[in-house]
Amino acid sequence: MKQSMMKAAILEQFKxxxxxxxxxxxxxxxxxxxxxxxxxxxNPLDLKTREGVAPHTRTAPPAILGMDMAxxxxxxxxxxxxFEPGDAVYGLTGGVGGIQGSLAEYAxxxxxxxxxxxxxxxxxxxxxxxxxxITAWEALVDQANVRxxxxxxxxxGAGGVGHIGIQLAKSRGANVFATGSKASQDVIKKLGATPIxxxxxxxxxxxxxxxxxxxxxxxxxxxxxxxxxxxxxAVKRYSGHVVSILGWGTHSLAPLSFRAGTxxxxxxxxxxxxxxxxxRHGEILREIANLxxxxxxxxxxxxxxxxxxxxxxxxxxxxxxxxxxxxVSID
Numbered sequence: 001m002k003q004s005m006m007k008a009a010i011l012e013q014f015k016x017x018x019x020x021x022x023x024x025x026x027x028x029x030x031x032x033x034x035x036x037x038x039x040x041x042x043n044p045l046d047l048k049t050r051e052g053v054a055p056h057t058r059t060a061p062p063a064i065l066g067m068d069m070a071x072x073x074x075x076x077x078x079x080x081x082x083f084e085p086g087d088a089v090y091g092l093t094g095g096v097g098g099i100q101g102s103l104a105e106y107a108x109x110x111x112x113x114x115x116x117x118x119x120x121x122x123x124x125x126x127x128x129x130x131x132x133x134i135t136a137w138e139a140l141v142d143q144a145n146v147r148x149x150x151x152x153x154x155x156x157g158a159g160g161v162g163h164i165g166i167q168l169a170k171s172r173g174a175n176v177f178a179t180g181s182k183a184s185q186d187v188i189k190k191l192g193a194t195p196i197x198x199x200x201x202x203x204x205x206x207x208x209x210x211x212x213x214x215x216x217x218x219x220x221x222x223x224x225x226x227x228x229x230x231x232x233x234a235v236k237r238y239s240g241h242v243v244s245i246l247g248w249g250t251h252s253l254a255p256l257s258f259r260a261g262t263x264x265x266x267x268x269x270x271x272x273x274x275x276x277x278x279x280r281h282g283e284i285l286r287e288i289a290n291l292x293x294x295x296x297x298x299x300x301x302x303x304x305x306x307x308x309x310x311x312x313x314x315x316x317x318x319x320x321x322x323x324x325x326x327x328v329s330i331d
Contacts, residue, residue: 003024003025003027004024004025005022005023005024005025006022006023006024006025006104006105006106007020007021007022007023007104007105007308008020008021008022008023008064008103008104008105008308009064009065009066009103009104009308009311010023010062010063010064011049011050011059011061011062011063011064011065012061012062013061014050014051014052014061015050015051015052017312018050018065018103018311018312018315020308020309020311023064023104025105025106026100026106026107026108027108028075028076028077028080028108028109029077029078029108030077030078030079031077031078031079031080031110031111031112032076032077032080032108032109032110032111033073033074033075033076033077033080033083033089033108033109033111033114034073034074034075034076034077034106034107034108034109035069035071035072035073035074035089035093035106035107035108035109035114036071036072036073036074036105036106036331037069037070037071037102037104037105037106037107037330037331038070038071038072038123038127038329038330038331039069039070039071039123039124039126039127039327039328039329039330040066040068040069040101040102040103040127040308040327040328040330041066041067041068041069041102041127041128041129041130041131041325041326041327041328042066042314042315042318042325042326042327042328043067043068043131043132043160043318044160044318045057045067046065046066046067046095046315046318047315047318047319049065049095049096050065050315056269057095057096057097057269058096058097058098058273059095059096059097059098060098063095063098063100063101064094064095064100064101064102064103064104065095065101065103066094066095066101066102066103066104066328067092067093067094067095067096067101067102067130067131068090068091068092068093068102068127068128068129068130068131069090069091069093069094069101069102069107069109069127069130070088070089070090070117070123070124070126070127071088071089071090071107071123071330072086072087072088072089073085073086073087073089074106076111077108080111081111082111083111083114083116087116088116088117088123088126089114089115089116089117090114090115090117090121090126090127090129090130090285091109091113091114091115091130091281091282091285092113092130092131092134092268092272092281093107093109093110093113093114093130093272094107094109094272096269096272096273097269097272097273099272102127102330103308103311103328103330104330105330105331110278111282112278112279112281112282113271113272113278113281113282114282114285115282115285115286115288115289116286116289117289118289118290118292118293119293120292120293121289121292123329124301124327124329125292125298125299125301127327127328128299128301128325128327129164129285129288129299130281130285131160131268132160132161132164132299132325133164133168133284133285133288133297133299134268134281134284134285134288135161135245135266135268136161136164136165136168137168137284137287137288138266138268138284139161139165139220139243139244139245139266140152140165140168140169140172140218140220140243141168141172143241143243143264143266144218144220144241144243144264146168146169146172146174146218147172147173147174148172148173148174149173149174149175150174150175150217150218151174151175151177151210151211151216151217151218151236152169152174152175152176152177152216152217152218152219152220153177153178153179153196153216153218153219153220153231153234154166154169154176154177154178154179154193154220154222155178155179155198155219155220155221155222155223155227155230155231156178156179156180156221156222156223156227157178157179157180157184157187157188157191157193157195158178158180158181158184158187158188158323159222160325161222161245162178162180162220162222163187163188163191163299163300164297164299165220165222166178166188166191166192166193167191167192167291167296167297167298168291168297169218170191170192170193170296171291171294171296171297174218176192176193176194177193177194177195177196177206177210177216178191178193178194178195178196179195179196179197179198179206179227180195180196180197180198181197181198181199182197182199182200184323185197187300187323194210196210198227203230203233203234204233206234207233207234211236214236214237215234215235215236215237215240215259215261216234216235216236216240217235217236217239217240217241218235218240218241218242218243219231219234219235219240219241219242219243220243220244220245221242221243221244221245221246221247222244222245222246223246224244224245224246224247224248224249225246225249228242228244228246228247228249228251229251229252229255231244232251232253232255232256232259232261232263233255233259235256235259235261236259236261237259237260237261238259238260238261239261240259240261240262241261241262241263241264242256242261242262242263242264243263243264243265243266244263244264244265244266245265245266245268247263247265299325300323300324300325301324301325301327302317302322302323302324302325302326302327303324304317304322304326305329306326306327306328306329307328307329307330308328308329308330308331310328311328314326314328
C-alpha cells in the first residue's frame with residue numbers, strides 16, 4: 001500500500017530557509033500514536049538548531065524541527081494504553097535527536113511523552129506549554145523541592161520558563177521574587193511575584209532588601225553566564241539551592257561553597273535524546289494540566305498569529321525577542 005503524504009517545514013541545510021513541502025506521513029509503531037498536529041510552539045533553541053550552533057540537539061539535515069506540539073490523536077500503534085483516536089493531546093515530542101518535530105501535519109509520537117489536554121485549554125496554549133513547563137517543573141519541583149514558605153528567586157521571570165516558574169512556585173506555596181528588565185516589571189508583578197530590576201539593583205542590595213541578608217532558599221537561573229554567578233551569591237547559607245537550565249559555561253564554585261549551598265542542572269531534552277525517563281514527561285504534563293484546570297497556571301501567548309507557510313516569519317519574530325510564546329498553527 002502506498003504511504004500517504006503530508007505537508008511539513010523541512011530543514012534541508014543549516015543556515016538556510018526551511019522548505020515547506022510534501023514528505024511521507026509517518027506510521028505509528030510500538031507504543032506510538034499518530035497525532036494530527038494543530039499547533040507547534042516555537043522556542044529559542046529552534047533558531048540555534050537551524051543555524052547549526054546547537055550540537056547537543058543532535059540534529060542533522062534533512063530534519064523537521066519543532067519540539068512542542070498539540071493536536072488530535074488520529075491512530076494508535078501497538079500496546080498503546082491511555083489514548084484513543086479523537087483525544088486532544090500535547091507534549092514535548094520531537095525536533096531533536098533525529099525525532100520528527102511538530103512543524104508538520106502529522107507526527108508518530110511516543111505515547112509516554114504525551115498527556116491529554118485539560119478542559120478549556122486551546123491548541124495554541126497547549127503547544128506553548130510543554131518545553132517551558134516541563135523545564136520549570138524539573139527545576140523547581142524535582143530538583144529544588146519547592147514548598148510552602150520558601151523564598152524563591154527566579155532570574156528572567158518574564159521569559160518562557162521564568163513566567164511558568166513563577167506560577168508553579170506560587171501554586172506550591174512559595175514566596176516568589178523575580179528579576180527582569182525594566183520593561184518586564186509589570187508582567188512579573190501581574191504573575192504574583194515581587195519584581196526586581198536587575199539593571200538597578202545589585203545582588204547584595206536585593207538579598208538584603210528581600211531576605212534580610214540571609215539569601216534565598218531557592219534560586220532558579222534561566223539566563224546563564226554571569227547570572228548564574230550572581231545566583232551563587234544570592235542563595236541562603238547552609239540550606240540554599242541553586243538550579244540552572246543554562247549552566248553550560250565555566251564558573252567558579254567558590255561563592256557557592258563559601259555559602260555551603262548546593263547546585264543542580266536541568267537538561268529537559270534528555271528523555272528524547274536517550275529514550276530514558278520519557279514517562280516522567282507525560283506525568284509532569286498531567287500535573288500541569290491539573291494546575292491549568294485549577295486556574296493556577298496559564299501561558300502568556302504572543303498575540304501574533306502564524307501558519308506553517310509563515311514559519312520564516314515566526315522564527316524571525318522569535319529572534320526579535322517579543323513578549324509571549326510564539327505558536328504556529330498547522331491547519
